[in-house]
Amino acid sequence: MIKQENVRNFSIIAHIDHGKSTLADRILEKTKALTQREMKEQFLDAMDLERERGITIKLNAVQLNYKNAADEDYLFHLIDTPGHVDFTYEVSRSLAACEGAVLVVDAAQGIEAQTLANVYLALDNDLELIPVINKIDLPNADTERVAQELEDVIGIDKDDVILASAKDDIGVDEIMERIVSDIPSPSGDPENPLKALIFDSLYDPYRGVITYICVKEGSVKVGDRIRLMANGKEFEVNEIGVFRPNPVPKDELKVGDVGFLTASIKNVADPRVGDTITLAKNPAESPLPGYKRLNPMVFCGLFPVDSNQYNDLREALERLELNDSSLQYDAESSQALGFGFRCGFLGLLHMEIIQERIEREFNISLITTAPSVIYEVEKTDGETIEVDNPSTMPDAQLVQEVREPYVEATIMVPNDFVGAVMEIAQKKRGQFVDMQYLDEVRVNIVYHIPLSEIVYDFFDQLKSKTKGYASFDYDLIGYHASKLVKMDILLNGDTIDALSFIVHRDFAYERGKHIVDKLKDLIPRQQFEVPVQAAIGNKIIARSTIKAMKKNVLSKCYGGDISRKRKLLEKQKEGKKRMKMVGSVEVPQEAFMAVLEMNDD
Numbered sequence: 001m002i003k004q005e006n007v008r009n010f011s012i013i014a015h016i017d018h019g020k021s022t023l024a025d026r027i028l029e030k031t032k033a034l035t036q037r038e039m040k041e042q043f044l045d046a047m048d049l050e051r052e053r054g055i056t057i058k059l060n061a062v063q064l065n066y067k068n069a070a071d072e073d074y075l076f077h078l079i080d081t082p083g084h085v086d087f088t089y090e091v092s093r094s095l096a097a098c099e100g101a102v103l104v105v106d107a108a109q110g111i112e113a114q115t116l117a118n119v120y121l122a123l124d125n126d127l128e129l130i131p132v133i134n135k136i137d138l139p140n141a142d143t144e145r146v147a148q149e150l151e152d153v154i155g156i157d158k159d160d161v162i163l164a165s166a167k168d169d170i171g172v173d174e175i176m177e178r179i180v181s182d183i184p185s186p187s188g189d190p191e192n193p194l195k196a197l198i199f200d201s202l203y204d205p206y207r208g209v210i211t212y213i214c215v216k217e218g219s220v221k222v223g224d225r226i227r228l229m230a231n232g233k234e235f236e237v238n239e240i241g242v243f244r245p246n247p248v249p250k251d252e253l254k255v256g257d258v259g260f261l262t263a264s265i266k267n268v269a270d271p272r273v274g275d276t277i278t279l280a281k282n283p284a285e286s287p288l289p290g291y292k293r294l295n296p297m298v299f300c301g302l303f304p305v306d307s308n309q310y311n312d313l314r315e316a317l318e319r320l321e322l323n324d325s326s327l328q329y330d331a332e333s334s335q336a337l338g339f340g341f342r343c344g345f346l347g348l349l350h351m352e353i354i355q356e357r358i359e360r361e362f363n364i365s366l367i368t369t370a371p372s373v374i375y376e377v378e379k380t381d382g383e384t385i386e387v388d389n390p391s392t393m394p395d396a397q398l399v400q401e402v403r404e405p406y407v408e409a410t411i412m413v414p415n416d417f418v419g420a421v422m423e424i425a426q427k428k429r430g431q432f433v434d435m436q437y438l439d440e441v442r443v444n445i446v447y448h449i450p451l452s453e454i455v456y457d458f459f460d461q462l463k464s465k466t467k468g469y470a471s472f473d474y475d476l477i478g479y480h481a482s483k484l485v486k487m488d489i490l491l492n493g494d495t496i497d498a499l500s501f502i503v504h505r506d507f508a509y510e511r512g513k514h515i516v517d518k519l520k521d522l523i524p525r526q527q528f529e530v531p532v533q534a535a536i537g538n539k540i541i542a543r544s545t546i547k548a549m550k551k552n553v554l555s556k557c558y559g560g561d562i563s564r565k566r567k568l569l570e571k572q573k574e575g576k577k578r579m580k581m582v583g584s585v586e587v588p589q590e591a592f593m594a595v596l597e598m599n600d601d
């Protein structure tokens with residue numbers, strides 16, 4: 001039995017490719033657990049079987065035994081953080097389960113955007129940092145410069161930095177010793193009422209929701225009646241255990257333990273990441289700090305290219321929702337696109353992941369409409385409504401005021417790029433708030449920007465204009481009135497509801513002009529000439545024309561061999577997959593996104 005003071009809970013944080021997985025593998029190897037890669041291989045081999053048995057393994061909280069140089073026994077919990085930057089909240093909750101983090105920086109690359117973003121999350125959670133410069137074996141390693149950067153930018157004493165090569169097993173023992181000496185043990189009291197942090201969850205068809213928990217106070221046993229503090233719902237614990245890295249059942253988890261808990265929870269939306277579990281009979285007074293209810297911020301329409309796949313799409317969404325409580329959807333019908341769903345997502349990346357999964361795992365080709373935010377619309381009759389779909393925006397004469405969500409955006413860049421960042425922010429209707437030098441080279445810039453302006457390509461623009469150096473974060477700060485109007489797009493004289501969008505009045509003409517030109521290029525020529533118009537209310541503000549088609553694709557290889565023709569037809573079919581007949585015009589997927597693109601691309 002290992003005492004609480006010999007428990008160490010930590011994560012490894014790093015910019016992508018700096019060596020997080022390689023270091024984790026080394027630590028697993030040295031503590032004689034299976035390495036992640038072995039696990040994954042085994043897991044993949046046994047996948048079908050595992051599926052049948054309904055066992056699901058997610059390698060994100062491994063318990064390890066470690067004997068240090070002084071021959072004392074320690075218990076490590078190595079907690080993985082979600083890979084995606086955009087799920088900042090989830091990363092932050094995983095870190096909240098730890099007391100420390102190993103910060104890995106590549107010896108050749110130095111500090112990068114993700115390094116900083118992760119460091120700030122770690123500091124927000126009061127974690128002890130163990131700085132490591134990895135890949136010192138590389139010929140172009142510049143450890144002196146990187147160590148200096150750690151000192152200047154993050155404020156880490158460069159003498160504290162461990163020089164390592166996870167690949168060649170240099171410095172790894174030192175890292176493990178420092179985990180023991182520098183990271184505090186969990187501080188909770190086993191006699192207090194239970195407080196367990198949910199830092200991840202997973203749906204298993206046989207056991208219900210598996211929650212990944214870290215016990216911060218008290219203890220929990222099989223058979224206990226637990227309460228989820230955010231919604232008050234109660235369940236009886238069926239199973240608890242730890243990952244070593246295979247799941248090992250336990251009778252009890254207590255302060256400092258990190259593992260899993262199942263309680264026949266049928267709905268993934270019940271145990272939310274960040275919520276606190278307590279005991280029904282002796283509940284904690286207050287939950288652990290920092291729980292945030294995540295509401296979808298970005299909405300878009302998903303329509304099957306083949307309308308016969310509507311039911312398949314519904315099933316796909318139902319399945320995905322089981323593992324993703326932040327996904328929302330409602331049936332929607334569009335004159336242009338037929339039957340589909342209006343879906344709500346946490347952010348753009350979340351949206352892209354869901355779209356990908358629907359297309360890949362369920363084999364459904366989708367047309368997605370441009371992402372939109374939720375607008376608050378005060379009507380002239382005094383009623384206030386929420387509009388998450390531009391096509392449902394009431395007519396201008398019925399609207400008193402439109403309010404849109406604003407965020408406070410924090411952008412961190414080397415000072416060479418300050419001008420570039422300001423230019424982008426200004427174009428996105430940003431209002432400058434503050435600028436501070438973090439050190440000689442790094443600048444922190446704060447803007448208030450409408451959320452609608454950053455949901456599409458803001459981060460991409462930022463990254464490309466700053467050579468990938470910008471790190472970016474944002475927080476919702478509330479709703480502000482803006483001069484917003486609905487812009488309709490007409491193809492061949494018909495309004496296409498799925499192409500309507502909301503735009504600031506001052507930018508309306510420019511955007512209208514830009515989009516009709518863009519659509520002219522994106523929509524393939526048809527057998528006939530197609531006018532493209534942008535309108536506000538009844539007023540046409542811009543127009544372009546798609547010329548009629550001249551020749552068909554086969555005429556090019558007239559007389560050529562048949563296999564070539566077939567190939568060409570196949571290719572054409574491929575291209576068609578993401579097209580939708582809208583009235584008498586074929587519209588490609590890109591056209592639905594064009595409304596959001598910046599004007600200078």
Ligand SMILES: Nc1nc2c(ncn2[C@@H]2O[C@H](COP(=O)(O)OP(=O)(O)OP(=O)(O)O)[C@@H](O)[C@H]2O)c(=O)[nH]1
Nearest residue numbers: 014016017018019020021022134135165166167168
């Ligand atoms: N030369 C050298 N290469 C290393 C070292 N550690 C990791 N690498 C290599 O760097 C690449 C990225 O390593 P990973 O461990 O996958 O990096 P990661 O940070 O986990 O990256 P993601 O899983 O993509 O987030 C791999 O090709 C590793 O083999 C090292 O100490 N020296």
